[in-house]
Amino acid sequence: MSGDTKGSREAQSSSDAELANEINMMSRVNIQAWAETPGNLDALKAKGGNALATFTRKWEKFGLEPKMLKVLTEDQPTDQPTNKAPAFISQQAASVPPPAPESMDIVYLTQAEYSMGTEFNTLRTRLIQDPMVHSESHTGPWVEVCVGRDPETRKMRVVRLPAKLVPILPEQVIHYRGSVIMDKQAVRKEDVVIGGKRHGYIFDRFYEYNGKKYARCCLVDDRVHQAGLIYQKVINPKTRRAEARLKRIPGGGDDPAYQVIGAKEQDYRDLKRLYERYFLGSNDRGMDDPALGKLIDEYIPERSSLSL
DSSP states (O other): OHHHHHHHHHHHHHHHHHHHHHHHTOOHHHHHHHHHSTTHHHHHHHHOHHHHHHHHHHHHHHTOOTHHHHHHHSOOOSOSOOSSOOHHHHHHHSSSOOOOOOOTTOOOOOHHHHHHHHHHHBOOEEEEEOTTSOTTTOOSOEEEEEEEEOTTTOOEEEEEEEEEEEEOOGGGEEEEOSOHHHHTOSSEEEEEEETTEEEEEEEOEEEEETTEEEEEEEEOOOHHHHHHHHEEEEEOTTTOOEEEEEOBOTTSTTOBSEEETTOOHHHHHHHHHHHHHHHSOTTOOOOOOHHHHHHHTTTOTTOOOOOO
16 A cells, blocks of 8 residues: 555656646746646646746746736635636737747847957957066966977977056057948958068957947057058159058049058158158158048048148
8 A cells, every 4th residue: 555655656746847847848928828728727736846836937937927826826716617718718819919939049148248249349458468477476367478389299388478458559450441342341351571471460350439439440559560551562653663652442542441540640651651661672762642641631621631
């Protein structure tokens, strides 16, 4: 007799666990339809246990009608005859359609995840080495520097150095002014060759400055590299000499292709001198640059042209 009682208890416990698992996997629409099916709530109330607790938790989570939970807690007979139509029939006759089920293709993000994504794509801060901090007492952040390969294992040797976060200045950011449609690509790539070594830069970040958000920006902290990016070498047809000119947008006439955010007139003059020093010969000289005048006119509107 005791064995039969023990077996019945185990079967009831297994049935309760299966029902609780089934309720836990239900969506908002499914659990509402299941509750409105005649007989389900009566069986759930008689069973109790984990299934009842799971149903109550899911019902409150979805924010459904709280009166349905009172039916499970009140000690009233549910088998009395009534003249009221079942709830699912009333819902079908209502003029307001039920809400559509949630799409399986939607992924909900938290505010922290969304903010983190915008930070990854926007130039705000950067890590630089901090020589004033002892590595023994430093807890982070760190910057990793490759120092070559191990001669025996041929593995890369990387040193972790103490670092600190510093804000990115607008004078260190170059903005590509071309449109995505005209350029036929959303990400702009440019190379600078100095001393036989090629340095690549990709313009795929955002930068906010003076309340405006610039797209397709790149962090370039080296002034010589900035000069190599925004200027190019052209041959004057009259003098047959190489001269420095601002790069143009393809198909944009004299519109300059690149802009140093936060730079002034003197900054563009200095960058042109750097380009002539590092990228041109000693016998080359400057010439009038309409694109440079058009770019500086944005900062000094009263000036109509500029000659260097």
